[in-house]
Amino acid sequence: MAATPAIKPFDFPDMFKEAGAAAIVVFALAFAMVGFRTEPVPGGLGITLRFADVAMASVIAFAGRIALILLREGRPFPVLLTTLPFAVILGALLLADQALASENGSGFEPVLPFSSPVVNWMIVIVAAVFAGRAAWAVRHARSTVTAEEREATMDRIGARVQQVARYAGPLLIGFALVLPFLPIADRRLLDIAILVVTYIMLGWGLNIVVGLAGLLDLGYVAFYAVGAYSYALLAQYFDMGFWVCLPFAGIMAAFAGILLGFPVLGLRGDYLAIVTLGFGEMVRIILLNWYKFTKGPDGISGIPRPSFFGLPFTRYPAEGTVSFHGFFGLTYTPLDRIIFLYYLILALALATNVFTLRIRKLPVGRAWEALREDETACRALGINPRNTKLTAFSIGAMFAGFGGSFFATRQGFISPESFTFIESAVILAIVVLGGMGSQIGVVLAAILLIGMPEFFRELHQFRMLAFGAAMVLIMVWRPAGLLAHREPTLRLSATKRLAKAVP
Amino acid sequence: MAYFTQQLINGLTLGSIYGLIAIGYTLVYGIIGMINFAHGEIFMIGAFISIIAFLVLGILGVTWIPLALLIVLIATMILTPVYGWALERVAYRPLRGSPRLAALITAIGMSIFLQNYVQLVQGARIKPMQPVISGGFEIMREGSFTVALSYLQILIFVVTVVLMVVFTLVIARTELGRAQRACEQDLGMAALLGIDVDRTISLTFVMGAALASVAGLIFLINYGVIDFYIGFLAGIKAFTAAVLGGIGSLPGAMLGGLLIGLIESFWSAYFTVEYKDVAAYSVLVLVLIFRPTGLLGKPDIEKV
Numbered sequence: 001m002a003a004t005p006a007i008k009p010f011d012f013p014d015m016f017k018e019a020g021a022a023a024i025v026v027f028a029l030a031f032a033m034v035g036f037r038t039e040p041v042p043g044g045l046g047i048t049l050r051f052a053d054v055a056m057a058s059v060i061a062f063a064g065r066i067a068l069i070l071l072r073e074g075r076p077f078p079v080l081l082t083t084l085p086f087a088v089i090l091g092a093l094l095l096a097d098q099a100l101a102s103e104n105g106s107g108f109e110p111v112l113p114f115s116s117p118v119v120n121w122m123i124v125i126v127a128a129v130f131a132g133r134a135a136w137a138v139r140h141a142r143s144t145v146t147a148e149e150r151e152a153t154m155d156r157i158g159a160r161v162q163q164v165a166r167y168a169g170p171l172l173i174g175f176a177l178v179l180p181f182l183p184i185a186d187r188r189l190l191d192i193a194i195l196v197v198t199y200i201m202l203g204w205g206l207n208i209v210v211g212l213a214g215l216l217d218l219g220y221v222a223f224y225a226v227g228a229y230s231y232a233l234l235a236q237y238f239d240m241g242f243w244v245c246l247p248f249a250g251i252m253a254a255f256a257g258i259l260l261g262f263p264v265l266g267l268r269g270d271y272l273a274i275v276t277l278g279f280g281e282m283v284r285i286i287l288l289n290w291y292k293f294t295k296g297p298d299g300i301s302g303i304p305r306p307s308f309f310g311l312p313f314t315r316y317p318a319e320g321t322v323s324f325h326g327f328f329g330l331t332y333t334p335l336d337r338i339i340f341l342y343y344l345i346l347a348l349a350l351a352t353n354v355f356t357l358r359i360r361k362l363p364v365g366r367a368w369e370a371l372r373e374d375e376t377a378c379r380a381l382g383i384n385p386r387n388t389k390l391t392a393f394s395i396g397a398m399f400a401g402f403g404g405s406f407f408a409t410r411q412g413f414i415s416p417e418s419f420t421f422i423e424s425a426v427i428l429a430i431v432v433l434g435g436m437g438s439q440i441g442v443v444l445a446a447i448l449l450i451g452m453p454e455f456f457r458e459l460h461q462f463r464m465l466a467f468g469a470a471m472v473l474i475m476v477w478r479p480a481g482l483l484a485h486r487e488p489t490l491r492l493s494a495t496k497r498l499a500k501a502v503p
Numbered sequence: 504m505a506y507f508t509q510q511l512i513n514g515l516t517l518g519s520i521y522g523l524i525a526i527g528y529t530l531v532y533g534i535i536g537m538i539n540f541a542h543g544e545i546f547m548i549g550a551f552i553s554i555i556a557f558l559v560l561g562i563l564g565v566t567w568i569p570l571a572l573l574i575v576l577i578a579t580m581i582l583t584p585v586y587g588w589a590l591e592r593v594a595y596r597p598l599r600g601s602p603r604l605a606a607l608i609t610a611i612g613m614s615i616f617l618q619n620y621v622q623l624v625q626g627a628r629i630k631p632m633q634p635v636i637s638g639g640f641e642i643m644r645e646g647s648f649t650v651a652l653s654y655l656q657i658l659i660f661v662v663t664v665v666l667m668v669v670f671t672l673v674i675a676r677t678e679l680g681r682a683q684r685a686c687e688q689d690l691g692m693a694a695l696l697g698i699d700v701d702r703t704i705s706l707t708f709v710m711g712a713a714l715a716s717v718a719g720l721i722f723l724i725n726y727g728v729i730d731f732y733i734g735f736l737a738g739i740k741a742f743t744a745a746v747l748g749g750i751g752s753l754p755g756a757m758l759g760g761l762l763i764g765l766i767e768s769f770w771s772a773y774f775t776v777e778y779k780d781v782a783a784y785s786v787l788v789l790v791l792i793f794r795p796t797g798l799l800g801k802p803d804i805e806k807v
Contacts, residue, residue: 037626216607278784470612479605
């Protein structure tokens with residue numbers, strides 16, 4: 001752009017006042033919670049002081065606020081000149097620190113702002129984001145993006161991702177199919193892959209409820225639990241195998257969905273969310289306390305593993321049976337079972353995806369999306385909101401049930417511990433982050449949210465913190481979800497219409 | 504009868520805590536129509552700031568209990584509302600006017616964030632504390648069973664009643680209260696009439712957080728043990744209380760809180776203690792299905 005921005009007279013005292021206020025707020029937030037850490041000592045609690053962190057946080061808030069104000073007022077140069085070197089130097093220091101620390105046990109710790117490397121990296125990232133924004137502002141000679149522009153850009157990106165997904169989807173599936181036979185595939189990678197695909201499946205299942213039907217379900221994990229316990233209990237009491245139980249688990253979960261959904265689906269969105277949360281917790285509490293039936297907090301162990309068309313994955317099969325490796329004349333490796341589990345969940349997940357893609361085009365699928373957009377209009381058109389919502393709710397629950405029985409057979413042990421609210425929140429975060437209603441978004445979000453922390457163990461304790469922050473930031477930034485792009489499912493093309501109108 | 508009286512006293516103590524938290528839900532819902540799911544975490548932060556203040560006072564050598572309690576009360580009522588204010592400023596203000604579900608997802612995200620923030624900076628272990636106030640009256644005796652009303656419970660009732668009277672007066676009599684009631688009726692119109700809507704909403708969050716922080720302090724000295732997870736359950740129960748009383752109604756929140764406290768206490772006493780949370784959730788579900796406006800609420804008409 002050629003036009004030079006109009007330079008407004010700049011109010012320095014005002015800037016320092018605003019930045020000072022930010023620093024004071026951060027100081028007040030951090031003073032008690034960060035400044036004093038309660039540590040267990042013999043005979044009660046003791047206190048360790050960490051005022052250095054409090055001071056550092058206040059200073060960073062001050063500097064960050066000044067950078068924001070400068071960007072807002074159209075003066076990106078000083079921001080770029082300070083944040084870029086800062087990010088580069090701090091990043092280099094951190095890398096050097098890691099290298100040194102692994103060599104001789106101590107690095108640059110005294111000069112680093114915080115004691116935790118993850119927090120330091122976060123500061124580097126924030127500084128880099130500032131530098132990027134400043135660079136953008138310098139290049140385009142303006143510093144603010146209007147909400148509509150941002151929305152349009154993100155929508156374009158979402159549309160582009162969906163276009164790419166049409167070609168990348170089969171590629172991704174192909175990659176997923178050959179993954180176990182690639183040289184990089186070891187036990188750890190496959191375990192992580194199974195976990196990620198499980199969450200992708202759950203995300204796709206919840207996407208039917210949240211993304212398509214627009215019902216915020218905070219108790220999705222209840223149906224996951226119903227599926228897991230259905231299989232575990234059927235196996236325990238009636239000695240039934242995985243393949244017989246799998247449909248049962250889905251049916252039980254769908255039935256639970258109908259049972260719980262029927263009375264409450266008439267409620268308004270936010271009330272419905274809280275009620276489903278209550279149901280989720282109720283299911284967990286009942287599983288926890290119905291000791292005679294579910295073994296309560298002890299959980300159920302010894303859940304049978306799935307077999308390959310009746311061929312078990314054991315080294316020494318029982319008398320009179322043939323194991324998988326024996327039948328195919330392979331040498332036994334424990335990896336066989338893992339690979340089989342991987343393909344099992346992959347098949348389940350792909351079935352969920354195909355089902356969702358197809359049902360979207362059926363009348364009931366269209367009714368879900370219409371209901372999400374405008375319930376009153378749907379009533380006027382004669383769609384029964386409760387029944388329509390109920391189908392979405394129970395079908396979503398059914399997939400959670402399938403996922404649950406897979407979880408039970410993979411773990412071999414389940415207890416109510418695995419089905420807390422946090423689990424529901426994680427699945428919801430995947431759906432929200434990916435863009436509600438977007439199938440490829442769920443895949444990307446699951447890889448990002450589940451896979452990354454598994455690979456980088458250091459991030460693990462920050463994982464839920466990042467989940468929460470991501471949910472907030474995405475809702476603030478783009479309430480429809482990061483990669484959301486809603487293509488009309490039906491379009492009247494102008495030429496066809498004309499051709500029909502003028503015979 | 505003695506057993507019943509004892510449960511009544513315990514239930515009212517518990518109900519005071521829920522009532523104080525429920526006011527925060529109801530005030531926010533009344534003004535901007537969103538469920539502030541993170542309010543339970545504000546309560547938890549209040550409890551943490553209280554325990555930290557007690558420990559610091561212990562190190563400084565302030566041992567006279569009334570003075571220590573007063574200082575802790577002031578400290579937590581000043582520092583916790585900063586969290587309430589920042590919560591609104593950072594997470595909710597940018598979303599004002601967006602769909603309800605977006606605001607609810609943000610609130611859930613904030614709740615997860617705050618929980619894990621406290622877990623990171625304060626550690627995941629439970630934090631025990633010595634009892635601050637001991638002793639009490641014996642008000643009834645039936646055979647070997649005595650009904651006790653501890654000084655602590657008296658203090659809790661007094662503090663709760665005083666706070667509720669003060670806040671009712673603030674809302675009924677002061678300029679801020681008038682602004683809040685105006686915003687509750689119509690945000691846009693209030694803004695046109697020269698009310699600083701942003702400031703009013705911020706102050707509403709500050710007020711709710713101040714009450715929740717007192718609830719946190721009461722929880723701490725009543726139970727003597729806290730962890731980073733207490734906000735979740737207490738938050739849901741207080742929300743149930745707010746819904747039961749009629750969300751948006753201040754006396755409703757207090758009434759609902761007391762009722763939930765009583766239901767929980769009697770349920771534990773006469774049925775099963777394991778299912779006391781199920782009882783609270785069932786109340787929530789039943790109220791929402793059969794009387795979504797609660798006991799004292801106004802009917803909510805959805806306009807197209």
